[in-house]
Amino acid sequence: MDSLNSLLDGFGTALTPMNLLWAAIGVLLGTAIGVLPGIGPAMAVALLLPVTYGLDPTGAFIMFAGIYYGAMFGGSTTSILLNTPGESAAVVAAIEGNPMAKAGRGAQALAAAAIGHFAGGMIGTILLVALAPTVASLAIGIGAPDYFAIMVLAFIAVTSVLGASRIRGLASLLIGLTIGLVGLDQMTGQQRLTFGSLQLADGVDVVIVAVGLFAIGEALWVAAHLRRTTGEPIPVGRPWLGRGDLRRTWKPWLRGPLIGFPFGAIPAGGAEIPTFLSYVTEKRLSKHRAQFGKGAIEGVAGPESAASASAAGTLVSMLTLGLPTTAVAAVMLAAFQQYGIQPGPLLFEREPELVWGLIASLFVGMVLLLALNLPLAPVWAKLLRIPRPYLYAGILFFAAVGAYAVGGESLDLVILLIIGLIGFGMRRYGLPVLPAVIGVILGPAAEQQLRRALQISDGSVTGLVNTPFSVTVYAIVALILAWPLVYRVVVVRRRGDREKGGKTGAVSGG
Numbered sequence: 001m002d003s004l005n006s007l008l009d010g011f012g013t014a015l016t017p018m019n020l021l022w023a024a025i026g027v028l029l030g031t032a033i034g035v036l037p038g039i040g041p042a043m044a045v046a047l048l049l050p051v052t053y054g055l056d057p058t059g060a061f062i063m064f065a066g067i068y069y070g071a072m073f074g075g076s077t078t079s080i081l082l083n084t085p086g087e088s089a090a091v092v093a094a095i096e097g098n099p100m101a102k103a104g105r106g107a108q109a110l111a112a113a114a115i116g117h118f119a120g121g122m123i124g125t126i127l128l129v130a131l132a133p134t135v136a137s138l139a140i141g142i143g144a145p146d147y148f149a150i151m152v153l154a155f156i157a158v159t160s161v162l163g164a165s166r167i168r169g170l171a172s173l174l175i176g177l178t179i180g181l182v183g184l185d186q187m188t189g190q191q192r193l194t195f196g197s198l199q200l201a202d203g204v205d206v207v208i209v210a211v212g213l214f215a216i217g218e219a220l221w222v223a224a225h226l227r228r229t230t231g232e233p234i235p236v237g238r239p240w241l242g243r244g245d246l247r248r249t250w251k252p253w254l255r256g257p258l259i260g261f262p263f264g265a266i267p268a269g270g271a272e273i274p275t276f277l278s279y280v281t282e283k284r285l286s287k288h289r290a291q292f293g294k295g296a297i298e299g300v301a302g303p304e305s306a307a308s309a310s311a312a313g314t315l316v317s318m319l320t321l322g323l324p325t326t327a328v329a330a331v332m333l334a335a336f337q338q339y340g341i342q343p344g345p346l347l348f349e350r351e352p353e354l355v356w357g358l359i360a361s362l363f364v365g366m367v368l369l370l371a372l373n374l375p376l377a378p379v380w381a382k383l384l385r386i387p388r389p390y391l392y393a394g395i396l397f398f399a400a401v402g403a404y405a406v407g408g409e410s411l412d413l414v415i416l417l418i419i420g421l422i423g424f425g426m427r428r429y430g431l432p433v434l435p436a437v438i439g440v441i442l443g444p445a446a447e448q449q450l451r452r453a454l455q456i457s458d459g460s461v462t463g464l465v466n467t468p469f470s471v472t473v474y475a476i477v478a479l480i481l482a483w484p485l486v487y488r489v490v491v492v493r494r495r496g497d498r499e500k501g502g503k504t505g506a507v508s509g510g
Contacts, residue, residue, distance in 0.1 A: 003133050010356030014364055023361050026063035027368045030070020034090070035078055041071035042327035042437075046210040047398050049335055057339045058354045062361040064335060065315075068328050069121060069362065072308050073369050076113040080300070081106055084255050090137050090307070096292065096299030103295050111241050113304040114373040116253050118366055120305030123257040124264070124312025125362045126485060132359075135320040136345045144452035145464050149473035151446040154323055156477050159435050165482075172431040175422065176439020179204055186348040186444070187451060199411050204419075206334035208403050209440045212416045213433050214327070215399040217423020219392040220451075224424075249301040252282050256305025264313025264325065275303035312362070319343055319355060330437045355359050364474075399435075 033044045044067050052060040075090030080097030093113060100109040131499060142150075159169030183203030184195045194200040241249065256278050263274040281303040283292050292299055317323045322343040324330035336343050341351060348355055403416040426433060450464075457463020463470055 003129055006133075006356045007129055007350060009352070010358075010360030011363075013058060013353055013357030014360040018056075019059055019357065019361065020364070022059040022063040023066050023365050025065020026366060027070040027073075027365050027372065030065075030067035030072075031074035031369065032070075033067065034071035034074025034076075041068050042210070042331050043214040043395075044071065045328060045331045045335070046214050046240060047395070049210070049331070049338065050401075050403070051192055052335070057341065058357045060335065060339075061332070061354065061358050064332055065362055066365045066368075067313045068311055068332075069308065069365050070369060071115075072311055073114065073117050073373050076117070076300075076304055077110065077373075080109045080113065090304075092279045092303040092335035093300055094391060095279065096296050099293070099295035100297065100300070103444050105295065105297075106239055108245055108297060109300050111374060112245065112301040114118045114370060115241070116249070116256065116301045116304035117308040117373075118370045119253040120257045120260060120308035121312065121366045121369075122364065123254070123305075124261050124309030125359065125366070127257070127261050128312045128316055128362075129359060132316050132320055133348055135316060142345070142469065143467065144449045144456065144469045145398045145467055146473070147451055148446060148449040148464065149470040149477075150321065150323060151442050151449065153473050153480075154325070154438060154442060154475050155435075155446075156480055163358075165430075168429070168431045169435050172426060172433065173435040174438045175426070176209075176429075177443040178439075179209060179419070180443030186448060197411070199409055203444075204415060204440075205412070206337065206441055208412055208416050209419055209436060210331045210334060211399045211403055212419030213423040213426070213436060215395050216277075216420025216425060217433070219395050219399075220420060220424040222392055222429045245297055248286075248288070248297055251285075252278070252302030253305045255281065255285075256307075257304045257309035260306030260309035261313040263342030265316045274306040278302040278306035279394065315359075315362075319347055320345060324438060324441060327434045327437060330434070330441055333441055343505060407485075450496075472508075 014023070017066050029044060029048075030041060034039060045064050048064070048067070052063070052315055052480040055063075072090075076093045076097065079090040080101050097106075097109040097113065100106060155173055159166060159173050178193070180203075184194075184201050185192055191201060233484065259278045259281065260274040263277075279299055279302065283289060283296075286292065286296065288296055288298070311328075313328045314324075314326050317325050318329045318333060320343075322333065324333045333343060333387040341347070341354070399420075400413060400416065402414050404410075423433065425431075426436065453463050454460075457466065465474060
């Protein structure tokens with residue numbers, strides 16, 4: 001009941017004319033950004049961080065949330081029409097959406113994706129309202145050993161799930177942790193990795209790191225592989241679903257959030273895994289399996305609903321524990337720090353207007369997005385005709401202006417370029433960017449919690465595992481690390497047993 005009253009107060013905040021304007025700007029920007037390939041919501045939020053310094057925090061976060069959800073909506077448009085996902089969560093939508101578009105059913109695919117996002121976002125946000133205060137109240141009793149264990153879980157999970165290999169994920173995390181070490185030691189005041197520069201004593205600003213790795217790194221990577229030709233959008237009619245399509249899509253729309261929300265709340269790399277799992281689930285449960293791979297509408301509806309619900313799950317971990325589980329959440333956590341606000345168990349008590357205004361704005365944003373995406377899908381597709389040299393030149397310009405605005409120091413531009421080159425190198429060698437960003441943000445906090453836990457236990461390592469919660473978390477970490485090895489052993493044994501069975505059968509048959 002308290003949550004419902006708080007949510008009603010949140011609607012009072014979200015429905016003010018100014019905050020409605022920020023929500024509308026956010027969903028418009030997010031949808032446009034999601035449509036453009038290679039420009040994800042993380043880059044958009046990172047670019048806008050310096051611009052929002054003078055804004056009221058509530059308005060800024062309402063706009064950021066609009067961008068996040070809007071990019072999820074927009075990413076599926078190019079995925080379906082051009083087989084070019086505008087956002088990583090929309091990759092699965094191309095499997096069935098693009099064959100539908102080629103068969104002249106692009107309008108139906110876009111409608112299934114848009115309504116799927118609406119349904120998934122609504123269900124996910126309702127779960128956010130129901131669960132977030134409970135998680136926050138439980139998290140108040142969490143101590144330093146427990147927080148350190150959670151951060152270790154975030155590091156291990158994000159390096160294990162993302163990228164082509166664990167080694168590359170770990171290398172990316174180490175890059176982030178190293179950047180996070182720059183500056184003065186918070187406990188001893190000793191300089192670390194400052195190379196004698198007083199300007200680096202405060203460390204490298206998270207905004208500069210995020211903009212450098214996402215925007216500059218991506219722009220340099222695209223410039224190195226620039227193609228001057230742009231894909232021509234497939235013309236689409238008015239998105240509308242018939243009765244047959246609705247019968248096939250309503251169950252996937254409802255099943256998607258059950259997969260997407262839990263995965264969003266844990267550090268497992270965002271919406272990519274739940275969208276794939278949703279696709280596999282719909283393929284198994286569908287009565288039209290033969291159509292999969294040729295344009296099955298269930299393969300669009302389920303994954304897109306799961307993607308939208310995962311965004312709500314991401315906000316649960318970020319708001320209640322201060323734990324970013326996706327790149328966007330990591331950048332939004334940097335935005336909280338920019339305003340001097342620390343997400344965590346006490347956030348709901350200290351900043352109720354901001355938190356509940358933000359949550360209420362998600363419901364408003366969903367309605368705005370559905371109203372925008374159903375009629376304007378053909379218009380968004382035309383954004384693909386912008387020549388890439390102009391597009392990325394603009395990104396570089398705004399990135400440089402934003403980085404300079406952080407501290408007004410020319411050294412910030414040099415650091416931005418260096419981190420951008422690191423981001424380019426990471427893409428060149430297949431290193432995922434998210435572990436590096438999480439390393440920069442969570443690294444200093446993990447170090448602080450580690451030291452606190454050791455101080456409480458007089459330097460004994462057992463102080464890190466002296467609570468049931470921390471032991472449980474480390475057991476999950478061990479399971480994540482051991483699972484690939486166990487899986488390989490089981491698979492090899494099964495294959496060996498099958499081969500032996502096959503040989504025995506051949507001998508007896510002979």
